Amino acid sequence: MTPADLITSIRAAVSRAIDAGAFTAEVPDEIVLDRPKNPEHGDYATNVALRLAKPSGKPPRLVAEAIAAELRQDPGIASVDIAGPGFLNIRVDASSLGGVARTVVQEGSSYGRTDTLAGSKINVEFISANPTGPLHLGHTRWAAVGDALARVLSAAGADVSREFYINDRGVQMDAFGASLRAAALGAAIPDNGYHGDYIPALAAQIVAEHPEILELDAEKQVDAFREEGYRLQLAEQRRTLEDFGTEFDTWYSERYLHTSGAVERALDQLKAQGHLYADADALWLRTTDFGDDKDRVLLKSDGDLTYFASDAAYYLDKRNRGFDLCVYLLGADHHGYVNRLKAIAACAGDDPEANIEVLIGQLVKILRAGQEVRLSKRAGEIVTLTDFVEAAGVDAVRYSLSRYPSDSPLTLDLDLITRQSSDNPVFYVQYAHARTCSVIRNAGEVGIVLDTFVPELLTHETETALLTALGDFPRIVAQAAELREPHRVARYLEELAGTLHRWYEACRIIPRGDEEITDLNRTRLWLNVATRTVLSNGLHLLGVSAPERM
Template identity: 50%
Template structure:
């Protein structure tokens, strides 16, 4: 019996009991809360349903809890049901019912933890979208890890996810990048507003190698050559870095295509037509304050050129016109203002503003020997994705970035994340999986199998703790999807690994040398293999490997 099954049973019992006592059963909530008590002595699970609905139904909460406890105790799946305090109900499951969780996991395999919560939802998930003017910095690297993990979690919850990279190839930053390349190719100092770092010289040299005549011709022609070739080379590098990091995108969307295709003009015409764009002081303004923004936004400047938001408006329309039902943007710490303006743009165009979500990620800092790591050798003033991978590996980098809420500034201790010890969270979880694989190999060699195991034998405290932790995984994945917080899965993996290691220390899984295998060994092996499966599933949702040996 999973926590969800138990919640359903409690809901049904509450409805029945209230009807039997001629009380209002409509107050029973759609979802009943079931939690694991902090003190294991209080039981396996607890519910506050009697406190939640007692007075609303016209009953004393503690008396209602007593009626519910009596009703629940009649179920063969529930060993005991006791009233505590003003109306809490503490429950212990029968070992056989608890063992069903193990059987469910082994039957479901890689699908355990998946649901149809978001079935029919088509999500456009845009993340990273770093400008092609330099390598991906730490902020973009955080979004690469978190965004890819969120996409996996949403898919596990039944959504159809399009992972999208918005390629900023239109605007002033590209011009500055091109001027920086030209200066480097000529051996001149970096322009005052340009980009520095060894990578600029590397790309400039690569452009000249590819196009020996790149510096010939009029300045505008030279600039265009370095812009076109340099942006392509920089973006190839970005794609290669992301691929090495285990992040692939379904769509690379070019900002410039919005202008070339006429999408910007179309969006502006729509806004003029519905009255949500007005002219003032020679410019055209979006009535964004009508839709919750803090000020109206200039869309067409007085010189006739489109402001940056014009592309954003057209891009919102494009996402929904492609059939997406939800657009999630993952932006940096300096983009708080985008939340209101993007929703305002969607609503002004006639789309549901609640279908636009903006997640804001905070900064990432690297620390070594207790001191900040300040710069990259290759990129000059920034630390890049490649730097982080070189320092702690792909798995370490992804896990370190994905295990914390993005609304918190994150310090990554390079000394910690290179340790091969239980202090290193990713090592601790992966070691748990490798140990479980070792158990599977030893069981095979010893001829111990777990076909039709007697799971009701799993009545040791540590066995129960581990089974209940396994049973929480579907709810963890569901919460991670609903709250857009994939770090919940990583933290769960650490909790599961801890619970397994305690079980391993307390319970003899395989028979000792010379002993015959007993039913308890098969049952414990089944529990161990279920744990291996869930650890692998959790690591997969974070985009981290599940090694069989370490």
């Protein structure tokens, strides 16, 4: 009996109690099933009686009694107790609970997938860096969390597309070209230019590959440096992200928005919706109609389109490509964009609550030897994704960033997350996985096979705990998707790893010495395999490897 099965049983019990006239109320749409913190309270608990007390006008405990009486009729339910103001504490009988292990093993790598978001087509846009330099710490957070979010949304049944918006248009590109040219010629980098260490190296590479660039006149030279630098930096970003395990379905160029006519189409569409107006020779979008604090310029009086015009066109282009929901993952410095992006959706006639969602990633700081590693150009300590991965490894970086909600500021201790010990949650979870794999190998050597499964033998308290934890996984994944909080998967895995370790200490899977193989050994092997499956599926959702040996 999985938690979903139990909810079905509870709903049926509520329905029968109502039909029997015990109280009058509607059967609730949603029934909340909890895992009590204190295992003595039962395997599961529900507050459904407390919820129904008010609408039915009956005391909570009376409602609870009526539901409990019905629920006890259900085969598979061992006991139902009423506690406190009217909680139902439920114990599932061992053979029924043990069935979770079989379900997990049978479903294998698809265990945890649900259809809670089935039918929705979601565009997840993240990182979207300028192609003018290396990816830094802020990008790294989204490279990990955005990718994990996309995986979690997919697991919940959504049709997900990952997208990287290339900011390849605008004055920062010219500043980039001018900086490269200056570096190549040994001149001073312009004040508004790029001062990173990578600039001279990149300039030298461009000159080496295209010596003829030095023959061009100044203006053409800036253009040429800009375009070559763009090409190389974009390739570098793609390679870096690929090595990090984050791949995109679409790399979308801002320039393409303009060359493809998407911007004109967007202006036409917004005009048709009646939210455009002209003032002081500029063209404005009346975003204040929809919660923005000021209207925004689309076309400047000098005839240039603003970045905001690209934003509007880009959003509409995504919608025209068939996405029901556009998710934007932005850095904390962009949080002022939330209202205006939502206003774009509203101005276009969309529902800003349903079609667009903006998540803000707060700042990440890194401590090394107790000191903050600063983003300082002068000190040469620019923290790039590559630096971070070199220092800690892909798994540790991805996991460390994925186990926190992205909307809270984060401080990571480099010394801690690079330590290969239990201090480090990623190793704790990976070790649990490796341990289950080791048991599977040893079981194979002694000849234990999964031919017999006797769930009622799984009666130890650590086995009950492990089974209920395994049963939670699909709900955790669905919740992580719904709330856009992949960190819930990481926290769950840490709990599960601890539950596995405690079981492993308490219960032997493989017989000692020359003891005979019993059904208990075989059945425990099922539980071990089920746990391995969930640890592996969960780590996969975070883009972290699940090693078989450590």
